[in-house]
Amino acid sequence: MNPEPQVTTPTAPGPDPDVVMRAEGVTKVFPGTTALDDVTLDVHRAMVNVLIGENGAGKSTLMKILAGVEQPTSGRVLLDGEEVRLASRLDAARLGIGIIYQELNLCPNLSVVDNIFLAREVAPRGVIDRRRQRAHARSLIERLEQRIDPDTQVGMLRVGQQQIVEIARALAEDVRVLIMDEPTSALSAAETEVLFRIIRDLKAHGVTIIYISHKLDELLGIGDRITVLRDGRMVAHADAGDVDVSWIIGQMVGRDPSALFTRTDHPIGEIRLRVRDVTLPRVGGGFLLDHVSFDLHAGEILGIYGLMGAGRTELLECLAGVRPESTGEVRLDGLRLDEADVADRIEAGIVLVPEDRQSDGLVPTLSVAHNMLLASLKRYLRRFWLVPEWERQAVERYIGDLSIRVSSADQPISSLSGGNQQKVVVAKGLMTAPRILLLDEPTRGIDVGAKSEIFQIMSRLAEGGYGIVFVSSELKEVMAMSDRVLVLSKGAIAAQFERDQVTEEHLVAASAAGYLRAAAAPAPGSALAAVGVAR
Amino acid sequence: MTARAQAIRPRGLTRTEVAQVLLRGTALIALAVMVVVFGALSPTFLQLTNLEILAKQTAINAILAIGMTFVILTGGIDLSVGSIVGLTAMIAGLLINEGLQIGALGVIVYPHTWMVMVIALVAGALVGAINGLIITRFSVAPFIATLGMLYVARGAAGLLNNGNTFPNLVGRPELGNTGFAELGAGELLGVSWAIWIMGALALVAWFVTSLTPFGRAVYAVGGNQRSAELSGIRVDRTKLVVYMISGLCAATVGLIIASQLVAAHPATGEFFELNAIAAVVLGGTSLSGGRGTIVGTMIGAFVIGVLTVGLNQLGVSSFWQLIVKGSVIVLALVLDQLQVRVQRRIALQQQAHADVAPAPAG
Numbered sequence: 001m002n003p004e005p006q007v008t009t010p011t012a013p014g015p016d017p018d019v020v021m022r023a024e025g026v027t028k029v030f031p032g033t034t035a036l037d038d039v040t041l042d043v044h045r046a047m048v049n050v051l052i053g054e055n056g057a058g059k060s061t062l063m064k065i066l067a068g069v070e071q072p073t074s075g076r077v078l079l080d081g082e083e084v085r086l087a088s089r090l091d092a093a094r095l096g097i098g099i100i101y102q103e104l105n106l107c108p109n110l111s112v113v114d115n116i117f118l119a120r121e122v123a124p125r126g127v128i129d130r131r132r133q134r135a136h137a138r139s140l141i142e143r144l145e146q147r148i149d150p151d152t153q154v155g156m157l158r159v160g161q162q163q164i165v166e167i168a169r170a171l172a173e174d175v176r177v178l179i180m181d182e183p184t185s186a187l188s189a190a191e192t193e194v195l196f197r198i199i200r201d202l203k204a205h206g207v208t209i210i211y212i213s214h215k216l217d218e219l220l221g222i223g224d225r226i227t228v229l230r231d232g233r234m235v236a237h238a239d240a241g242d243v244d245v246s247w248i249i250g251q252m253v254g255r256d257p258s259a260l261f262t263r264t265d266h267p268i269g270e271i272r273l274r275v276r277d278v279t280l281p282r283v284g285g286g287f288l289l290d291h292v293s294f295d296l297h298a299g300e301i302l303g304i305y306g307l308m309g310a311g312r313t314e315l316l317e318c319l320a321g322v323r324p325e326s327t328g329e330v331r332l333d334g335l336r337l338d339e340a341d342v343a344d345r346i347e348a349g350i351v352l353v354p355e356d357r358q359s360d361g362l363v364p365t366l367s368v369a370h371n372m373l374l375a376s377l378k379r380y381l382r383r384f385w386l387v388p389e390w391e392r393q394a395v396e397r398y399i400g401d402l403s404i405r406v407s408s409a410d411q412p413i414s415s416l417s418g419g420n421q422q423k424v425v426v427a428k429g430l431m432t433a434p435r436i437l438l439l440d441e442p443t444r445g446i447d448v449g450a451k452s453e454i455f456q457i458m459s460r461l462a463e464g465g466y467g468i469v470f471v472s473s474e475l476k477e478v479m480a481m482s483d484r485v486l487v488l489s490k491g492a493i494a495a496q497f498e499r500d501q502v503t504e505e506h507l508v509a510a511s512a513a514g515y516l517r518a519a520a521a522p523a524p525g526s527a528l529a530a531v532g533v534a535r
Numbered sequence: 536m537t538a539r540a541q542a543i544r545p546r547g548l549t550r551t552e553v554a555q556v557l558l559r560g561t562a563l564i565a566l567a568v569m570v571v572v573f574g575a576l577s578p579t580f581l582q583l584t585n586l587e588i589l590a591k592q593t594a595i596n597a598i599l600a601i602g603m604t605f606v607i608l609t610g611g612i613d614l615s616v617g618s619i620v621g622l623t624a625m626i627a628g629l630l631i632n633e634g635l636q637i638g639a640l641g642v643i644v645y646p647h648t649w650m651v652m653v654i655a656l657v658a659g660a661l662v663g664a665i666n667g668l669i670i671t672r673f674s675v676a677p678f679i680a681t682l683g684m685l686y687v688a689r690g691a692a693g694l695l696n697n698g699n700t701f702p703n704l705v706g707r708p709e710l711g712n713t714g715f716a717e718l719g720a721g722e723l724l725g726v727s728w729a730i731w732i733m734g735a736l737a738l739v740a741w742f743v744t745s746l747t748p749f750g751r752a753v754y755a756v757g758g759n760q761r762s763a764e765l766s767g768i769r770v771d772r773t774k775l776v777v778y779m780i781s782g783l784c785a786a787t788v789g790l791i792i793a794s795q796l797v798a799a800h801p802a803t804g805e806f807f808e809l810n811a812i813a814a815v816v817l818g819g820t821s822l823s824g825g826r827g828t829i830v831g832t833m834i835g836a837f838v839i840g841v842l843t844v845g846l847n848q849l850g851v852s853s854f855w856q857l858i859v860k861g862s863v864i865v866l867a868l869v870l871d872q873l874q875v876r877v878q879r880r881i882a883l884q885q886q887a888h889a890d891v892a893p894a895p896a897g
Contacts, residue, residue, distance in 0.1 A: 320765070322764070322765065341769075342764060342765060342766075342767045343767035343768070343769055345767075346766075346767040347767075352765060354762075354765055359759070359761060359762070360761050360762050360765055361762055361765070362759065362762055363754070363755045363758035363759040363762050363763065363825065364758060364759060364825075365754065365757070365758035365759075365821075365824075365825030365826045366754060366755065366758055366825070370751065370754070370755075373751070374751065374755055374762075374763070374766040374768070375766035375767050377748035377751055377752075378748065381748065384747060385742070385746045385747055386746050386747060386748065386751070388746075428766065432767075
């Protein structure tokens with residue numbers, strides 16, 4: 001089992017004058033996942049309480065519960081030692097709890113003023129007092145040291161300015177506790193400085209801040225108390241002065257990541273898939289995929305690495321036949337498949353396990369069994385009808401093979417955890433008896449245990465002579481699992497590494513290659529940041 | 536948890552199936568309550584002859600609703616069925632009374648009665664195919680595409696005889712096209728053809744939806760089109776076929792009505808689409824697609840049928856009938872939604888317990 005995490009148990013129950021707000025034993029379950037599992041968090045008065053964790057650790061969910069946006073499945077929230085019921089955002093706002101969301105929550109069609117005062121308009125006798133609202137908005141914006149016309153439509157502002165409006169909106173409420181969910185992700189360095197000044201100012205006025213960010217060094221600069229969440233559980237709690245960045249990373253990641261991977265050495269066979277000059281034009285000129293060619297052998301796991309937008313998903317979609325507008329040659333065991341659609345290619349033996357299981361992989365209205373069977377229905381056909389007995393046998397076999405944890409194959413797919421849902425999608429692919437398996441980010445958003453199981457399945461399949469194309473944006477995964485790695489950059493193959501040559505530095509450098517060549521002008525965001533610093 | 540051991544129960548009802556039955560329950564319970572109430576209030580209501588009238592009246596709506604179920608399961612809607620009923624009735628009337636004029640030769644061919652029926656059915660399926668093609672090829676929303684067809688098909692029905700009725704569809708013995716009225720008036724084992732047809736179609740539709748790859752594709756397309764496509768399901772073809780099925784069902788109804796009346800009127804079937812949609816929705820089929828059953832649709836059709844016949848017999852004014860019908864539809868769905876919400880909450884709580892205290896691995 002995993003090593004016991006360091007947990008400093010929060011102080012014994014009973015009102016602690018330093019604790020302004022407390023989430024106690026909070027559990028939040030969404031269909032398919034447990035976002036928070038019995039989390040207890042103390043929020044210290046007039047301090048910057050930092051919350052940190054990997055994607056999917058449950059930070060945002062916890063904040064939404066404290067802000068009344070979501071309600072916990074079980075557990076309770078205390079304010080100044082008394083239990084409060086936050087049934088809606090409005091309830092929390094009345095108690096002086098403000099939130100700045102991670103995603104911008106503004107109405108782009110309304111003006112800055114209208115957004116700032118949305119749902120709490122200054123309207124004596126039911127008529128909005130525009131002048132007072134505008135004056136107030138202007139003073140808030142001035143406090144944030146910005147020059148934004150309060151009458152501008154929010155949709156016309158750039159993202160950083162919209163974030164400022166979002167902050168102004170929170171300041172307009174008279175808050176005691178202000179939750180900031182990644183407020184700096186869209187801000188320039190100068191804007192961040194201003195925000196930090198305001199945070200210190202708020203603190204001096206007794207306002208409590210809960211602060212979430214991924215920028216670790218930033219957190220240590222602004223934070224007073226640090227809490228680490230991992231996989232929906234609280235794993236550590238410390239004073240910011242006592243810890244450093246590497247401690248935080250250690251707590252966030254938890255176990256040693258290399259223990260995840262299983263790989264058996266297996267012989268690599270003949271060429272099964274030949275891909276030549278696969279090209280996908282981009283709407284508006286250029287290429288999403290630019291003459292991509294490679295071979296895939298039997299028993300080989302071919303890793304594909306690249307940055308967002310490098311064309312990884314598009315490449316797999318072309319191979320699976322989802323992109324009829326692509327050109328180039330795809331041969332499976334000598335058979336040309338250029339003209340074949342998805343159904344034909346599945347028949348021929350290529351199947352895609354898509355990246356986004358909710359939108360591309362599963363049919364939420366169907367049961368586990370029917371989802372599994374969906375791509376291979378022809379196999380259970382007697383004349384024109386499906387034979388339930390054959391279907392049942394197949395489903396049972398794959399539930400066992402992939403150890404999918406279900407209480408019944410007929411239960412709705414949405415009741416499974418993310419990892420088990422992913423295994424259902426993989427099972428659906430395998431049940432078509434493919435020769436080539438295309439896996440697009442097969443471990444995204446699933447817990448560590450399920451990840452390791454997916455890797456086990458991959459190496460077992462490779463041993464069995466499948467050819468596997470495996471897309472991942474996690475360096476460690478790609479390096480540990482692949483026999484060979486292709487690096488895509490701006491739609492073209494930038495480099496290719498054999499297993500024994502590949503290093504993180506190589507991969508990162510190669511993935512940026514296409515952008516360096518094309519980087520005549522710096523991206524607008526970075527230019528603004530530079531200007532901001534100069535000022 | 537003994538997950539593996541009871542991963543699949545070979546036979547008998549699983550918990551989800553029981554839940555589904557309970558969810559479907561609202562309509563079924565409503566049906567039972569209404570039968571009891573009308574039976575108590577009206578001595579004639581439960582008499583066999585009355586029940587046959589009831590089934591015969593329900594058949595029209597039920598057949599349309601069966602076709603509509605396929606369409607709605609894919610997440611679509613077919614507003615044109617009422618007009619297709621009118622159009623195909625008129626086509627049958629035209630063929631029987633005036634035959635087919637071939638070219639400029641002035642040759643008139645009178646097809647046999649069975650051919651008249653086949654032609655009308657094919658015409659219905661063709662109109663459905665046009666709907667399907669407009670929806671899939673040109674990505675027009677089903678609501679709009681079939682709304683357009685609602686007008687077009689109704690207009691075409693009027694054009695066939697300048698807005699007039701084709702009366703007296705008995706055919707002439709010397710032309711070999713007699714016997715059309717048999718479909719509407721005839722019986723097998725003392726039960727009207729319309730009821731037999733309804734039963735047969737319901738059986739076939741149940742079979743297709745639950746035991747064929749096409750049926751599975753219909754559910755998958757309605758549940759998540761993209762995921763269905765990536766699983767190798769030909770989404771466009773599936774959609775095309777469901778609109779053809781709906782058109783075919785509408786043509787069947789057009790023939791039955793024309794035969795019952797021994798006349799074809801271009802306004803036949805106005806507002807039928809709304810009754811059909813109501814039956815499907817009452818039967819627990821989700822308008823967003825992916826969820827629903829033929830059995831549910833049949834229950835829904837009978838709820839509407841019982842309500843109509845029962846209220847008629849009690850002499851309730853037709854205006855009150857409309858109010859009652861509308862309220863029952865909305866009320867049934869309100870109850871449905873409540874139950875769904877309760878169930879979702881229970882499921883989440885169960886999951887929370889299971890996840891918080893995970894079973895030992897193995």
